[in-house]
Amino acid sequence: MTEAPSKPTSGSFPTTRAEGCPFDPAVGYTELREKDPIARVECPAGIDAWLVTRYDDVRTVLSSPGLSSAVPVMGHANSEVDLTQAGTPGSIIQSDGEAHSRLRRLLTSEFTVKRIQALRPYIQQLIDDHIDAMLASDEPADLVRDFALPIPSLVICELLGVAYEDRDQFQRQSAILTSVDVAPEVSAQANGEIQQFVAQLVVSKMQAPTDDLISRLITRANESGQPLSVQELVVLALSLLVAGHETTANMIALSTVALLRNPDQLEELRANPDLVPSAVEEMLRYLSVVQFGLFRAITEDIPLGDETLRAGEWLVTSLASGNRDTSVFPDADSLDLKRKASAHLAFGYGAHQCLGQQLARVELQQVFSTLFTRIPTLRLAVPFEDLKFKDNTLVYGVRSLPVAWDART
Template sequence: MTESFPVGRPSGCPFDPAPEYAAFRRTDAPTRVSTPAGVDAHVISRYDDVRTLLRDTRLSSRFAPSDHVVPDADLDREVESGSILQVDGAAHKRLRRMLATEFAVKRMEALRPRVAAMIDERIDAMLAAGGPVDLVQEFALPIPSLVICELLGVPYADRREFQERSALLVRVDGYTDEIGQASDELNQYIVNLVLAKQAHREDDLLSRLITRGEELGTPLSIEELVTIGVTLLVAGHETTANMIALSTLALLRSPEQLDVLRSDPSKAPAAVEELLRYLSVVHFGLFRYVTEELTVGSSTIRTGDYLIAALSSANRDETVFPDPDRLDLERDAAAHVAFGFGPHQCIGQQLARLELQEVYTRLFRRIPTLRLAVPFEEIDYRENTLVYGVTALPVTWDAPI
């Protein structure tokens, strides 16, 4: 029996994954589903199976991670040169090696004071304006935008343009002329940026990639650099921005958990891991192609079949995370798979952790009375995008006496 791929979150609790996953996990075999892309695929829903398969070299990542939920996805298209999300084997290792230094823990820690300053500047601006404000527009989007702009050497004045374009590129309700235009414009912007960096190297990620490739004798082409730049621009701020806003909402809805964080800011790193597990904003999972027959549970998956690694389901697997539907900031959730797993695990995860840690440490300390400015039931959610979140988050606070 083939079921429909679950794409919605339950109305009762917008923080939970689709309810169908709980039933999927109770079966000994992957669940076969029909996807919006028009192909059938096997959903891998159990934590252990997800981790095992995401590191299996018999699975190819040559499709975009969420092609299965794009109605008119072209699954026969060529992989873009430099697409670290889609290339496999030696080509992937080459790109990963080039980028790994840029996102190493030591380099990320060196960024912490600057990230903290950016967050404080945005909080200062909100406090000066007074509530209510939309936390998405005034805080959640600007923070990762500022950070990724600085990393890539993009003028911050251009941030609104790429925010608008990237928001279109992560929609899943079909290709439109508007999406095509946004893609073309963003690509041309990065082409011009790469050409400028080649002519005049600066202390930024793109400049260092150009230099590192030359030093290693395997220079990155213009096409590769552009693809890397677009990937980092879109992935580098869409996921973190949505995580900042959605996790703030989750904490405001769980005051006892927020009190844990407020009373001991040193718990911010653990809180980040639990919120990543609990929310799993990459909510449609990861799409993979089977290049060689393999076995999952009691099923044999044939060459040429498609798999979906359901990250949100794995992160709610009750055999790994007791009482998984409860937000518990004192839980050890470090083993979550919100960043994926295996060779394609998110290369920017340490940057995301850093930004989230500093947000949780600073936002609730500096605005201790932060609260929703509208009823919880009036919040709208980004259901039709690859990254789950809220469309807006009106908040307010008590003015200082």
Template structure:
């Protein structure tokens, strides 16, 4: 029997994935579900299976990672040129190789003091207000937005434009005229940005990509550069902003874990890994197209079928993470799959880690009385978007006398 794909988190527990996944993990055969896109797909829910399949060359990522939750998505379209999320094989390796230098650990670590200063500045700005404030708008969103603007060479003054449009593009309730308009406008904006950098190089990622491609004799086309720019602009702030806000809420709801973090700042890197595992903000999983027959458990999946790698389920697999529904900042959680796995694993994951580490090294140390300004039950969540999060997080604190 084919079930409907679970897209809702359990009522009253915003941190947990859909409850159906626990039953899926206990079954020998992967569950077959009917997706909002109008096709059947097999849900891969166990940790080991997810990791195995995400590195299997018989799975294509030519579809957008979460097209299965978009009603009437065009699943027959070709991969978009320059989309590191959609292309496979040699085309993907070429893009990944060109971007790898930009996201190398040494380069990103050199940015850490600057990122720490951004965090400090946002805290100072918040403390100038009498409260309550919306942590999403005043803190969680500006930090990754400033970082990705600096990285790409996007003027920060333009942030409202791309934030509004990217918020529309990560919605999953259908491709509307508003969505098309947001897509067209964001693409036009990045076209102008790329053309300006082709004419005059500056010290930013897009300029270096242009130069690197020319030096290698395989220059990126305008279309490829624009797609890379749009992808990084959206992915570079949507995921991290929602992780900052949702992690803050999770810590406030688990005061014993927050106390542990505040008592020993050396635990921050491990705590960030556990928060990534526990929250899994890419909550619909990754959509893949099967290009050759393969076997999962007792089932044979045929070429032409679709799979969903349920990252949030894999990160709650009790055979890998004991008592998985508990937030435990002392857990060894670095093997989570919150960033995916295999050749398409998130290229910007180390940048996200640095941002999160600097946030949770500073936020509660600088504002020790930070707390919710509304009842927990009144917080609204964004469940119809590719990246799970909140519409707002009202917080307040005690002002020193």
């Protein structure tokens, strides 16, 4: 007896947003949630995959042990990725089982609420310094270049224990590494340079530990009887850089645009500073910057609704679609800063839920407690229609954000 074939595909994986609607997920998700919430789709990588779009189903499947994350990030959406590529040692993002649990145990204490709260004064000083620099400059301001990108990068520098005299170099390299607007050879050179830089940093911490994340990881791993290699430490550090820098930087800039395009909500925020924590959760839900969802390999059969996701098949869970599920978030396509949205899926769910989510929250809270207070007349310096968005990248955002304000008299 032969096994019945999987469900036939019902169309292409959604990748294109509606014209003039840069804050909404790609066209097609609303119909999928309503009519085919566990769909089979054709992906840009040339494979068929299950696509899960409803909130409850996303949570259910991401809680399953029958998935593997040891696959290329965004492999389904990139036609040039080798899908046979396994996870890299030290990658907490692309690892499973005990390998993942070991890394997560070593890192968990670095991202406790208490430790992250202790970073608030440093983060606030960074924000004030960069706003001061923008206000004092005679050059046109780009909120991406001058504010959103450097702040998360410098926070990562602080966590990793990068020396002050090396932070400008580290920041320049990381900006190139996470940019979509540079030539491949420039990106490759920056990648090589930053890997070498981090490797030298790791070796220096092994020889002379200080009070920083890398040094504590080295000590903790040694005490566990499973020391981390230089390669594992480099990959871990770079994973934190890319995951913590790219998502937060894009959230800062894109949230600013969303607030400027929703002046009633911005006025609510200005009038009620206590609204900031819930406002941040709502912006995380509404914007869902991990735009193409989470890509997984199915390793064990998973019953889901009326379907069975079979071992050997591929899966994509759409965080953006789950966050627009009206059965969980009424009027989900509207930005409502008073909404209780803390159960959103922006940080994923299950064993791989974002370890640095509290850090992202604190950075965003400090930014939006400060930016429109320090620059109350902040506005776009170009027509909204002229803004260019990152339609083809793992993390969605705006490429540049020219802004202006009224000079104080």
